[in-house]
Amino acid sequence: MGVPVAGGFGRERINQDPRNQRYRCSAWVRSKEASILIDAGPEFRLQSIRSNIRHIDLVLITHEHMDHMAGLDDLRSYNYAQNGPIPLYSTKKGIDSIRSRFDYMFGENRYPGSTDLVLNEMTGPMTFRDIDITPLHYNHGAIDVMGFRLNDFSYMTDVKQIPERTKELVKGSKVMVLSGLRWSPPHATHLIIPEAVEIARELDIPMTYLIHMNSYVDHESSNKKLPSNVQLAYDQLEIEI
Numbered sequence: 001m002g003v004p005v006a007g008g009f010g011r012e013r014i015n016q017d018p019r020n021q022r023y024r025c026s027a028w029v030r031s032k033e034a035s036i037l038i039d040a041g042p043e044f045r046l047q048s049i050r051s052n053i054r055h056i057d058l059v060l061i062t063h064e065h066m067d068h069m070a071g072l073d074d075l076r077s078y079n080y081a082q083n084g085p086i087p088l089y090s091t092k093k094g095i096d097s098i099r100s101r102f103d104y105m106f107g108e109n110r111y112p113g114s115t116d117l118v119l120n121e122m123t124g125p126m127t128f129r130d131i132d133i134t135p136l137h138y139n140h141g142a143i144d145v146m147g148f149r150l151n152d153f154s155y156m157t158d159v160k161q162i163p164e165r166t167k168e169l170v171k172g173s174k175v176m177v178l179s180g181l182r183w184s185p186p187h188a189t190h191l192i193i194p195e196a197v198e199i200a201r202e203l204d205i206p207m208t209y210l211i212h213m214n215s216y217v218d219h220e221s222s223n224k225k226l227p228s229n230v231q232l233a234y235d236q237l238e239i240e241i
């Protein structure tokens with residue numbers, strides 16, 4: 001929901017630490033040859049400005065929930081600046097949802113000037129320029145989600161259960177990003193922080209960052225409780241691999 005949530009409810013729990021202000025989760029991956037966006041939530045416009053994202057070659061969408069795709073309309077300005085369409089990959093359900101929710105962007109009656117995305121279902125591993133991309137399928141309660149391994153970086157948000165075959169694909173990553181909603185109690189569709197820590201331990205990843213925390217999770221005191229190789233991420237955290 002972002003922190004604080006719409007309406008400012010729960011703001012009283014937010015201290016002055018800016019790391020407790022959270023926009024909806026997204027990641028920007030840069031390599032020598034590629035600029036890749038993972039998810040485009042409702043704050044994508046603001047995130048793109050503050051992180052100075054000037055070019056996007058590829059968009060990867062994890063799943064159909066609006067906190068991960070509501071910002072797709074704002075990719076328009078990149079179409080104009082780059083003078084062309086942007087390829088997007090997601091699950092079949094993700095692609096179907098984009099097509100129906102943003103119906104004005106596609107088909108015969110495409111609205112002039114609207115965002116120009118080339119939608120692709122990701123059916124297996126692919127290489128995009130200097131990045132090897134492996135889809136990571138896992139469960140998010142009632143639906144399935146697709147995270148991504150990009151070279152030695154694995155990104156999995158909105159996780160509830162990870163099947164063994166996906167864990168095998170993640171192993172060997174240098175950095176993993178994993179969602180952890182809150183400390184307690186357990187949640188029907190999201191891992192809570194202690195469960196995410198257990199997965200990080202099991203997969204033996206050198207460094208794991210947790211994302212998608214709610215407004216009850218305080219950055220500094222949480223990180224003190226966590227092992228040094230599992231820490232909460234914060235907005236605009238930069239990782240070099």
Ligand SMILES: [Zn+2]
Pocket residue numbers: 063065140158
């Ligand atoms: Zn979700």
Ligand SMILES: [Zn+2]
Pocket residue numbers: 065067068158212
């Ligand atoms: Zn989410």
